[in-house]
Amino acid sequence: xxxxxxxxxxxxxxxxxxxxxxxxxxxxxxxxxxxxxxxxxxxxxxxxxxxxxxxxxxxxxxxxxxxxxxxxxxxxxxxxxxxxxxxxxxxxxxxxxxxxxxxxxxxxxxxxxxxxxxxxxxxxxxxxxxxxxxxxxxxxxxxxxxxxxxxxxxxxxxxxxxxxxxxxxxxxxxxxxxxxxxxxxx
Ligand SMILES: Cc1cc2nc3c(=O)[nH]c(=O)nc-3n(C[C@H](O)[C@H](O)[C@H](O)COP(=O)(O)O)c2cc1C
Numbered sequence: 001x002x003x004x005x006x007x008x009x010x011x012x013x014x015x016x017x018x019x020x021x022x023x024x025x026x027x028x029x030x031x032x033x034x035x036x037x038x039x040x041x042x043x044x045x046x047x048x049x050x051x052x053x054x055x056x057x058x059x060x061x062x063x064x065x066x067x068x069x070x071x072x073x074x075x076x077x078x079x080x081x082x083x084x085x086x087x088x089x090x091x092x093x094x095x096x097x098x099x100x101x102x103x104x105x106x107x108x109x110x111x112x113x114x115x116x117x118x119x120x121x122x123x124x125x126x127x128x129x130x131x132x133x134x135x136x137x138x139x140x141x142x143x144x145x146x147x148x149x150x151x152x153x154x155x156x157x158x159x160x161x162x163x164x165x166x167x168x169x170x171x172x173x174x175x176x177x178x179x180x181x182x183x184x185x186x
Contacts, residue, residue: 001032001180004080008087008098010040015130016088019160022169023084026176039097042069046100062111064104074105078117082179085143086126092135093142102146109150122183123152126160133161155183
């Protein structure tokens with residue numbers, strides 16, 4: 001199994017990184033190939049809302065006009081068996097890098113050919129609140145909404161707060177092993 005983990009945190013030792021590393025270790029232990037990508041390290045332009053009507057070649061061609069790291073990473077996701085999207089909780093919501101990235105995939109999903117490749121792709125969402133600890137469920141709701149609307153098969157959402165991170169790490173490790181089965185929500 002080929003698992004791609006996309007993190008919207010820039011801290012390789014932060015709360016989100018600890019959570020995704022538990023998934024990564026579980027996946028590897030189960031025999032999967034697992035890759036972890038940190039979005040803030042990439043060159044990702046926000047959507048240009050190209051045309052007067054707000055659309056662009058996202059709709060007509062299923063790719064973004066910007067020559068940044070978006071199209072290659074989208075291709076990686078579409079070629080993976082399972083993807084994990086993880087965000088640090090910012091203002092009870094997604095980090096800017098993950099929102100930018102997912103809002104562009106949401107547009108791409110309007111293209112029928114791209115939609116076919118997105119549908120049935122199992123994904124998991126993880127949101128880590130590392131300050132007060134509040135806002136992880138709200139962040140999960142945002143993440144679920146955009147992933148579901150884009151057409152992914154959202155097989156699980158995990159809210160984490162710094163106060164329960166240690167308790168959730170074993171479950172996240174098990175989740176990595178479970179992903180080896182290429183789960184579906186059906
Ligand atoms: C702009 C901003 C907003 C934040 N909002 C919240 C919040 O709503 N709830 C919370 O518990 N922590 C909040 N935090 C703290 C982060 O969740 C915390 O720093 C977390 O550890 C970041 O994840 P990371 O360690 O994986 O980078 C916020 C941090 C920033 C920078």
